[in-house]
Structures are given as structure tokens and as C-alpha cells.
Amino acid sequence: MTAFADVQHFAGDPEWTWYILFYFFLAGLAGGAYFLATLLRHWGTPADEPLARLGMYVAFPATLICPLLLTIDLTKPLRFWHMLVNTTPGGFGLNFKIWSPMSVGVWALLVVSLFTIVSFLDALARDGKLRAPLAGVVAVGGTKAWNVVGSVFWLFIASYTGVLLAVSNQPVWSDTWALGGLFLASGLSGAAALLLLLSRYRRGAEASHPVLEVAERLFTALEVLLLAVFVITLIPDGTLDDAFGMPWLLLWLVALAGLLPGLRGLAVGRLSVTGGGAVAAARVSASAMAPALVLLGVLALRAAVIFSVQG
């Protein structure tokens, strides 16, 4: 970067569009869901177990859909495995380039899929849907060590998508270091909202609502902070107009609208769900509007970042 002199960008457009948008969206949500499930299971109370299992269920489909989205985005989808195996004549071996986020991300996705599938099977077993001996085999998927390592990988997945964009020579993306954090914070708040939304269909999960609501507010605050960093880092390179010009400004407005439930919660209730101190699960708002708005904002944020540069 040069100090307060427009950086010259002449790079072409990679045409990363809808498949990548939904990959980023799902990766953020699944990552946040697994992370929250882990913390609720191992650092919450036994009453948080229903929501912990729900988190594992939410993360599971991403392990199938995300690789599929990435594969069909390739112009040669049948060569998806070239990401993992070097097919250069005479250079046969595994491909792993620590300095290429795409390379690191593919491996991380592979590892996290293993962790998530086992945790998903363990959740099924805990819900009585799997019998011995398989239930015994997958019980490792519910252990603290397994879930913590899985969470670390998921946090990486939710975050590296932003780093992947930054490690380029595209305007906006490469002018900031904040995208990794921004996508992670947004993924966490989106995951909290999604779990709040889905928990109404899971008996006993409402016991965890207070934690999710407060966590969602704090994740939103973190997201606002990182949005500010994102804007500030674009100023020296003169690419603010690229990111926030029309029509992308409309997407940004939707993304900002997605922050409103969390910000309102912070303003009204701060860190308490009832505002009065005592938390009663029954008093938690049953409205689906607020979580839905948060999720829409998570999607819009990624769409604004992805499409504004390639428009």
C-alpha cells in the first residue's frame, strides 16, 4: 500500500460469483454454529445440550454443500482433486502451499469435514438415532478435545474466506487486512441468529436462548468494529468508491440492516436478555424477524464485498 496515494489496480476479474458467495455464507454459518455448539456443550450447562446438538446438525450439511459449490465453480470441475494432489509430471505428491489461502483452505475444509461428520453422527447417537456399536465409535465426536479442535478449524474456515480475497491484487479486497476478521464476526453473529431461529423446532433448546442472544449482540459489536476498520483501511488506497458506489450501496444498506437487531439488543438490554436482570427463557422473544434480518445481512455483506469489486 502507498500512503494516501491511489493504488493502481489493473488486475482482471476472476468471476467468483454466486457459488462462491453461497460458499462464503455457508462456511461462516457452519463455522459459527460448530463453535457455539462446542462452547455450550463443554462450558455451558447440561441444559445447553439440545442446542449443542442442533449446532452440530447445522454444521453438517455445509461439509457436503461447500465442497460441491467450490467444485462446480471450477471451469474444470472433474479436476477438483488437483487442489490436493500435484499432477505436474515428475512432481507427483500432495499440494500444500502455506502462502496460498486457497490451498490451505481446501485442506482445512477436508479436515473440518471429518471433525463435523463424526460430531454429527455423535449428535445422532446422543439423540438415539444411532445404535451400538457405531454409536460407541462416533462418541469421540462429542468429546471436548474433538470439538475444540473442530472449532479451531471451523473458525479458520469462516475467516480464511476473507483472507483468500485479500491475498490477490484486486481493488478493495487487497487493500485491506480486515476481511478475514469481518467475515468471521459476521459468520458468528449469523450462526447465533440461525440457531435462535431453528431452536424453536428443537425441544429444550430454548434454555440456551439467553446465551445466544447476548453472544449475537457482542458478535454484532465486533462486526461493527471490523466494518469500521474495513472502511478506514480503504481510505489510503482510494478504493472506497469501488466498494460503496451504486448499486452496491444498496447491498451495504441491507448488510447494515442486519446489524440492527444486535445493536438494538445492546442498546436496550446490554448484556441481559430481560434488561431487568433475571433471564427467563419463556420471555425470550419468539419473533423470527430479527434472526432472519441478521442472516440476510450476513449474505448481503458477502455479496457487497464480492460483487462490488467484480461489477
Place this chain on the structure above:
Amino acid sequence: MATTEITPGKAYGFFTDTSVCIGCKACEVACKEWNQLPEDEDEIGFLGKSLDNTGELNGSNWRHVQFIDNVPDETLSEGDGSAFLLMSDVCKHCKHASCLEVCPTGAIIRTEFDTVYIQEETCNGCRNCIAACPYDVIDINPGKNVAQKCTLCYDRLQGGLQPACAKVCPTESIQFGPLDELRAKAKKREADLHAQGLKQANLYGHDDKVYGGLNAFFLLMDKPEAYKLPNAASAVLPSRNNIGGYLGGAVTAVLGLLGTVIALRERRRHGGEPSEPAEDAQA
């Protein structure tokens, strides 16, 4: 042009002297013919941009003659020296190549001639190289569906032949040869032009200031940015954002963890912590 002996293990490249380019596009034709590149879907058309109907470098145009129209509509005075800027653009075969750095499949390699080459059998079309290339050189070839760009006629070099574009260039604007020889020629040419009063003549990519040095470097008649070439300050590698990006993510993860711990603690503090699991939640 004298015949060049081509030896594997030695660095080769192009020196493109834009001061003698006449915009004949013979290089584009030779490149297309030799490499059997398909025509663009919209190639047979009128772009309405100066005399340039090729438009850009992409997966099927590995040479592109830029016509940069900086001539006033009415000549200010006879012989004021204003002229189109012409430049036969091509992959720069950077020493520190952004495309090679980010390619996850290992499809992009450095050859025995020190050039940057995309192996079409290995590329899976992830397009990370397109996002990274600061010169907008690489694109998906519509026929092969993989990322493609100038190979510096790798197959011709292996056969001891110079690249097609350099061979046909009628004004020797495109010169091929060992890199050290080309650099010496370029320095002399720049000095000659300066001596003739053309002080704007400047070399781009001949030294290590831009991506560690370009194997395809240029003598320009204006600032680099006039030719859509990033100046030395803007010529930066994608990997510069690795540490900052990951660090930002890591700090956010820690803060996210802290946020969740606070949420758990607040529930406990406000007496809202349920102790009994729901019946169906028994492990």
C-alpha cells in the same frame, strides 16, 4: 535479427521497445496462428476504441497491441510530436510472479528458460491466478476451459526456435534473447533516446524494482500507468496480505470466544442458568 542459440537453464525473455512499434499487429496474428488460439466470441466486431479491436489480453489473446490515443483531435502545431502510444502487451513472466504464488494446484511453474508457464493439463480453472495477476494477463481460454496466457512459446524454445511474435515483428519492437543481453541492449536504447531529446523514454521491469524483474520488459514512452502497468510502488505481491489477514482473523476469533464466554457468564450472573437438561437431551 541474429539467430539466438537457446539453452535450457538460461534466462530468456522479451525486450519490447514501444518507441518503434507501428501497431501492425503481426505479433497478435503470429501468436494466434502458432498457438492455435480461438477467436473471441465478440472478436469480429468494432469495439469503437481507437484502432484496437482486440481489446485486451485474455485466454485467447496472448499478445495485444495497445493503441493509446493521447493525441488531441486538432493538432496544436505542426510536428508537435504527439502520437499514439503503441505497445505490444504480453505476459511479463515476473521473477516474483503473483499468479505462481497463489496457484493452489501447482499448474503454474517456472520453466527451464526462466519463464512462467501454465500447464493446461493440471489447471482446474479456480481462477485464483486471474485475481492475482496485476497485469490482467490471464484468463480462461474458452476452448479449453483452463487459465491460459503467453507461454513465451515454450514449445518453440524447446525446439530451439524463438517465439513467434518476436520472429515476425517487422520493426524489432519485440526482441527475444537471453535476459542479460536484452537488458544491456535496453539500457543503450534508452540512453540513445535520451540523447535524442526523448527524455520521456523509460525502462519498465528491466531491474528488480517491479516484481523482482520482468522477463518481458519494456521501453515505454510515457509513465507505466499510461499503459496500464502498475508503477513500482503499486507492484506488490498478493502474499503481502497473508499475515495481516490471518492475524485479523485470529484476533477476531479470540474476541468471539471472549464474547461467548461473557454471554455464558452473564447468564450465570443473572441467575438464568438452567441446571437440568431437558428430558430428550440426556447424553
